[in-house]
Amino acid sequence: xxxxxxxxxxxxxxxxxxxxxxxxxxxxxxxxxxxxxxxxxxxxxxxxxxxxxxxxxxxxxxxxxxxxxxxxxxxxxxxxxxxxxxxxxxxxxxxxxxxxxxxxxxxxxxxxxxxxxxxxxxxxxxxxxxxxxxxxxxxxxxxxxxxxxxxxxxxxxxxxxxxxxxxxxxxxxxxxxxxxxxxxxxxxxxxxxxxxxxxxxxxxxxxxxxxxxxxxxxxxxxxxxxxxxxxxxxxxxxxxxxxxxxxxxxxxxxxxxxxxxxxxxxxxxxxxxxxxxxxxxx
Amino acid sequence: xxxxxxxxxxxxxxxxxxxxxxxxxxxxxxxxxxxxxxxxxxxxxxxxxxxxxxxxxxxxxxxxxxxxxxxxxxxxxxxxxxxxxxxxxxxxxxxxxxxxxxxxxxxxxxxxxxxxxxxxxxxxxxxxxxxxxxxxxxxxxxxxxxxxxxxxxxxxxxxxxxxxxxxxxxxxxxxxxxxxxxxxxxxxxxxxxxxxxxxxxxxxxxxxxxxxxxxxxxxxxxxxxxxxxxxxxxxxxxxxxxxxxxxxxxxxxxxxxxxxxxxxxxxxxxxxxxxxxxxxxxxxxxxxxxxxxxxxxxxxxxxxxxxxxxxxxxxxxxxxxxxxxxxxxxxx
Numbered sequence: 001x002x003x004x005x006x007x008x009x010x011x012x013x014x015x016x017x018x019x020x021x022x023x024x025x026x027x028x029x030x031x032x033x034x035x036x037x038x039x040x041x042x043x044x045x046x047x048x049x050x051x052x053x054x055x056x057x058x059x060x061x062x063x064x065x066x067x068x069x070x071x072x073x074x075x076x077x078x079x080x081x082x083x084x085x086x087x088x089x090x091x092x093x094x095x096x097x098x099x100x101x102x103x104x105x106x107x108x109x110x111x112x113x114x115x116x117x118x119x120x121x122x123x124x125x126x127x128x129x130x131x132x133x134x135x136x137x138x139x140x141x142x143x144x145x146x147x148x149x150x151x152x153x154x155x156x157x158x159x160x161x162x163x164x165x166x167x168x169x170x171x172x173x174x175x176x177x178x179x180x181x182x183x184x185x186x187x188x189x190x191x192x193x194x195x196x197x198x199x200x201x202x203x204x205x206x207x208x209x210x211x212x213x214x215x216x217x218x219x220x221x222x223x224x225x226x227x228x229x230x231x232x233x234x235x236x237x238x239x240x241x242x243x244x245x246x247x248x249x250x251x252x253x254x255x256x257x258x259x260x261x262x263x264x265x266x267x268x269x270x271x272x273x274x275x276x277x278x279x280x281x282x
Numbered sequence: 283x284x285x286x287x288x289x290x291x292x293x294x295x296x297x298x299x300x301x302x303x304x305x306x307x308x309x310x311x312x313x314x315x316x317x318x319x320x321x322x323x324x325x326x327x328x329x330x331x332x333x334x335x336x337x338x339x340x341x342x343x344x345x346x347x348x349x350x351x352x353x354x355x356x357x358x359x360x361x362x363x364x365x366x367x368x369x370x371x372x373x374x375x376x377x378x379x380x381x382x383x384x385x386x387x388x389x390x391x392x393x394x395x396x397x398x399x400x401x402x403x404x405x406x407x408x409x410x411x412x413x414x415x416x417x418x419x420x421x422x423x424x425x426x427x428x429x430x431x432x433x434x435x436x437x438x439x440x441x442x443x444x445x446x447x448x449x450x451x452x453x454x455x456x457x458x459x460x461x462x463x464x465x466x467x468x469x470x471x472x473x474x475x476x477x478x479x480x481x482x483x484x485x486x487x488x489x490x491x492x493x494x495x496x497x498x499x500x501x502x503x504x505x506x507x508x509x510x511x512x513x514x515x516x517x518x519x520x521x522x523x524x525x526x527x528x529x530x531x532x533x534x535x536x537x538x539x540x541x542x543x544x545x546x547x548x549x550x551x552x553x554x555x556x557x558x559x560x561x562x563x564x565x566x567x568x569x570x571x572x573x574x575x576x577x578x579x580x581x582x583x584x585x586x587x588x589x590x591x592x593x594x595x596x597x598x599x600x601x602x603x604x605x606x607x608x609x610x611x612x613x614x
Contacts, residue, residue, distance in 0.1 A: 082547050086532035135612035164522045169546040173522040177508040178608040180480050206473035207501040226473035227463030235463050255471050
């Protein structure tokens, strides 16, 4: 802090300065200051370094789907079934997350179309408790997949999660087989199930519905893996390879079909849906 | 999902048999060593110590029983990881009449953290698959401490599909701290392998019974436990993450592991109440490690009863039961 900033910080113009600061956002990757409206117009991708920023469910649905889609109601589940408490109560953490989010939990789905191709699109929201998979996420995913089965249309899921929601203990783990029941039903019904892996997708989410798609797409640079990097480092005690667990690494190792930039996603999904249209429904 | 974090253990020698006591078993250890001393002193001597021995032995047995009837979740976690706890090979030796091991995933290699093969239980032919942790340094390394790699889960898928084709029921013994967290496991698609293994369980048209016999750690466990009937040994644990892992994330220190174990509801008794498992199989007083043969026989009888109840159920019904079981979790 030099004399100038010290004096400035004492001046009573703070609120005005803050509002002007909201016009600018810093790229989390290259630290470039970006004009917020331009960043948004560029789909929250840094025009300088190409970093794909994390986005919420509403932004994602608006980017991907045709106008006029309808958001599906979020099924209600038993809240805080274990009465879990760490340094804070889980119920308080939930309240806090809900106050900061337009949605009830970390998975939001909508029915509509993508360039005319009917689809149910589910989006996991990393900003809601790290996108973590608990009973609410599981129930919303099941309901969305069921809607796709009812409508005989494609199911697309954008994954983003640190993993399971630990505060729901074993009940969060049980969402893995639960979600897998639905991916199997879609397969049996001959409906396309496409996964778009976004930053970050790790843990039990990756080890269940995120890796069971007919097609796996990833956004550039997304962190995707099963075990966390710190856990792996603690186990092997070696430096992790360059680009480890990034989208391009997974593509190289055969786990995703393609890495697609956000600006091309909508069109690519529409193309794929065109090819994978259920034969009997066409 | 976490590396094995073995708690500090004290190894004590009593006579020629090495017994390892867990921290909370110290009072029992003291009594048992006093009994051993008395026995040694009595040899050759004509001093009448029989009544003193009887008194101590009954006191020691009572203490062991009362200790084990009131284990905390964290203590159960330690029991479930006990170095002398029976593992896959002990169950094969004491519960099954025959076992032909089958190896390899046909893509990459043979992972000895997950074993499998055709077995016979009370005359019933079946496919047996499970984690093996190993029992000494050499075997622990060979079995990678029971932490499966992608090829292990892909072998499990192969064996489940084989069982399905030949009408063999599938029995799994789950005992892992979690799937292996390593670079090569990630490179070869650990997440995909686990997801496919869970999917293979759900697709089976033959009966499937899973038993959590030690640690049921996270995705690496659920990949072999997505069955229509899930049993658990009395002091086994089953959780989404290890208590140490949970504590280091939510409490920011692994030292809070006992609190995390309590909060996560990971004991067989809690999980039965939550309807995550169907049945608890009792362990001998003092834990399975005190009598592996009896433990294995009790588990064998329980599994056989479950399979008998499932025989004759149609493939479609079995799949529906399995699906309903998981869809119902958290509903209502």
